[in-house]
Amino acid sequence: MSYRNFALRRVPGATALPSLFVDVLQPTADGALLVARMSTATAHPGRWHLPGGSVEHPDAGQPLDAAALRHNAARELLEELGVDTAPDDLTLWAVTRGDHGNIGIHFAAPPQPATVLHERFAAVVSAATAVGQAPELEQITFVHSPADLKALDGPHADYLEPLVGRYARILL
Numbered sequence: 001m002s003y004r005n006f007a008l009r010r011v012p013g014a015t016a017l018p019s020l021f022v023d024v025l026q027p028t029a030d031g032a033l034l035v036a037r038m039s040t041a042t043a044h045p046g047r048w049h050l051p052g053g054s055v056e057h058p059d060a061g062q063p064l065d066a067a068a069l070r071h072n073a074a075r076e077l078l079e080e081l082g083v084d085t086a087p088d089d090l091t092l093w094a095v096t097r098g099d100h101g102n103i104g105i106h107f108a109a110p111p112q113p114a115t116v117l118h119e120r121f122a123a124v125v126s127a128a129t130a131v132g133q134a135p136e137l138e139q140i141t142f143v144h145s146p147a148d149l150k151a152l153d154g155p156h157a158d159y160l161e162p163l164v165g166r167y168a169r170i171l172l
Contacts, residue, residue: 018101018102018103019054019102020054020055020102020103021052021053021054021055021102021104021105022055022069022104022105022106023049023050023051023053023104023105023107024073024077024085024106024108024109025093025106025108025109026050026051026081026109027109027110028111028114029111029112030114031111031144032114032142032144033142033143033144033167034051034081034117034142035048035049035050035140035143035149035152035160036050036051036080036081036137036139036140037137037138037139037140037141037152037154038137039135039136040134041134041136042136046153046154046155047154047155047156048152048155048156048157049157049159050160050163051076051080051137052073052080052104052106053080053136055068055069055072055105056072056075066092067087069107070088070090070092070107071087074086074087077109079136080136080137081117081120081124082120082121082123082124083109083117083120085109085110089109089110090107092106093108094106094163094166096159096162098159099158106159106163117140118140121137124137125137143164145165146165146168148164149161149164
């Protein structure tokens with residue numbers, strides 16, 4: 001969602017505009033899911049969510065289809081976590097509709113070792129900081145169930161608990 005649309009939600013009487021976003025369930029080798037906390041420089045500072053973001057418009061004449069959505073999700077994973085996953089390796093996992101009418105397209109990525117995810121995230125944060133930019137994410141952690149989410153300080157994306165719960169039930 002663009003910051004303009006986010007700002008409209010804060011204006012009394014303005015019409016809230018829904019957005020289309022993609023994100024990625026990034027599992028670890030031991031079955032945990034990576035969740036991330038947004039930095040203060042974002043539209044939702046301090047909020048926990050899955051790595052992802054707004055869908056970018058396709059080039060003129062190009063469709064907004066499953067391949068384009070996978071490409072957007074892979075791009076977000078690389079930008080936010082430094083994890084380079086081929087779009088074809090992402091599997092459509094769920095579609096949600098949020099409290100503000102937002103539509104989320106959620107993909108699952110192949111498992112990665114938690115140590116690799118921490119290293120790549122640290123490299124993204126270091127690269128952003130080196131050029132004077134704030135990274136989009138300020139923290140990552142790993143959860144196994146919705147109960148683990150309760151221990152995280154700050155708000156959660158409206159889709160997070162149901163998706164983590166579904167993921168946990170599939171692993172049982």
